Amino acid sequence: MNGMALHGGLRIFGSTFFVFSDYIRPAIRMAALMKLPVTYVFTHDSIAVGEDGPTHEPIEHLASLRAMPGLSIIRPADAKETRIAWALAAENKEGPIALVLSRQDLPVLSNPQSTIDEGVQQGGYTVSPSRAALPEAILIATGSEVSLALETQHVLHNEHHIDASVVSLPSWDRFAKATESYQESVLPSTVKTRISIEAGATFGWKEFTGTAGLNIGIDHFGDSAPATQLFEAYGLTASNIAQKTAQHLAKEGVKA
Numbered sequence: 001m002n003g004m005a006l007h008g009g010l011r012i013f014g015s016t017f018f019v020f021s022d023y024i025r026p027a028i029r030m031a032a033l034m035k036l037p038v039t040y041v042f043t044h045d046s047i048a049v050g051e052d053g054p055t056h057e058p059i060e061h062l063a064s065l066r067a068m069p070g071l072s073i074i075r076p077a078d079a080k081e082t083r084i085a086w087a088l089a090a091e092n093k094e095g096p097i098a099l100v101l102s103r104q105d106l107p108v109l110s111n112p113q114s115t116i117d118e119g120v121q122q123g124g125y126t127v128s129p130s131r132a133a134l135p136e137a138i139l140i141a142t143g144s145e146v147s148l149a150l151e152t153q154h155v156l157h158n159e160h161h162i163d164a165s166v167v168s169l170p171s172w173d174r175f176a177k178a179t180e181s182y183q184e185s186v187l188p189s190t191v192k193t194r195i196s197i198e199a200g201a202t203f204g205w206k207e208f209t210g211t212a213g214l215n216i217g218i219d220h221f222g223d224s225a226p227a228t229q230l231f232e233a234y235g236l237t238a239s240n241i242a243q244k245t246a247q248h249l250a251k252e253g254v255k256a
Contacts, residue, residue, distance in 0.1 A: 002027055005036040011090060013039035017049075018100055019058040021065065031096040032070030039089040040098040045075065045143060046199035047218060047234070048104045048227040057222035062142075063203040065098060066172055074120065074171045075100040077127075077146035078108045081170055084117045102144040104227060109146070119168065123175030124186055128153055128166040134188060135165040137245055140208055141197040142169055149197050151238035152245070160246040169208065193252065195245055199236055214248055216241055 005012045021028070021042055031038045047057045066073055072095060076082040082101065089097045109116065111127060119125025128150055130136070137156070141149035149166045156162040167186055169175060175183065187194070187208065194213040196205040202215035209215055218234055231237060235244075 001038050002031050002036055005038050013041055015041035017056060018042035018045040018061055019056050021061055028071060028096060029068060032068055035070065035095045037092050037094060038096045042098055043101045044103040045100045047222040047230045048102060050227040050230060051224055053224035054222040058200065059218055059221055060201045063201045066204060070095050072097045072173050073100060075143040076170055077143055077168050078106050080109055080113055080116045081120050084120045106144055107147050120170055122178045122182060123171040124167055124169035126165055126186055127168045130163045130165040132163050135191055136162050137164040137193040137195060137249065138167055138187060138191055139164055139195050139197060140167045140169050145197045145199055148236065148238060152241045155238045155242040156245060160242060162246060193249055197241060214244060
């Protein structure tokens with residue numbers, strides 16, 4: 001792929017399971033060093049691979065690739081986010097881009113395509129705002145966990161009477177390049193209760209949640225079982241995350 005990109009004349013992309021990015025890491029690094037517009041389409045991006053077992057379930061891969069200079073990563077939440085992610089990759093002329101996609105079916109966001117396009121281009125956006133001007137908590141998620149965050153938002157409102165917003169943050173590197181005013185509009189600095197939700201290592205998430213936030217993820221290898229059972233066992237459910245959020249707010253004295 002790097003050789004084809006250096007030769008020129010073609011838009012280069014390749015695809016494999018996300019866990020196998022380990023095997024091509026040196027080539028990805030060289031593409032980043034040489035600023036080659038190569039697109040990687042990684043699928044099967046979490047423990048939802050399920051029965052394939054821990055050897056095929058990426059845990060640390062998002063964190064490790066996010067640390068690579070010059071590599072842009074986009075982890076879309078649904079078909080609409082994937083559409084604009086692919087468009088950005090097709091238009092890209094400098095540096096590699098990795099699209100990190102799920103195996104499982106995902107609900108399509110109700111937001112207009114134009115809103116999603118703008119949000120993904122900026123790296124992150126508010127998918128579902130709080131009812132009040134400022135939320136009591138912000139749920140921040142990527143990829144397949146955005147739909148989980150939306151479920152959690154409903155549980156928080158209906159069962160715990162907590163007003164939360166939901167933010168999709170598909171591209172950390174793009175969000176870091178957004179203006180300070182835009183970042184503030186998505187993640188208001190006055191809201192300290194922030195909960196990250198991602199089916200992978202929590203390493204790096206404190207950059208967005210701060211030390212006062214909660215990081216919901218998986219900091220251990222997976223197991224072989226149906227995806228729904230794994231998510232239940234590892235606490236990646238709306239009821240569990242809502243309960244942890246409510247307890248955290250009560251502990252901080254923000255919410256009784």
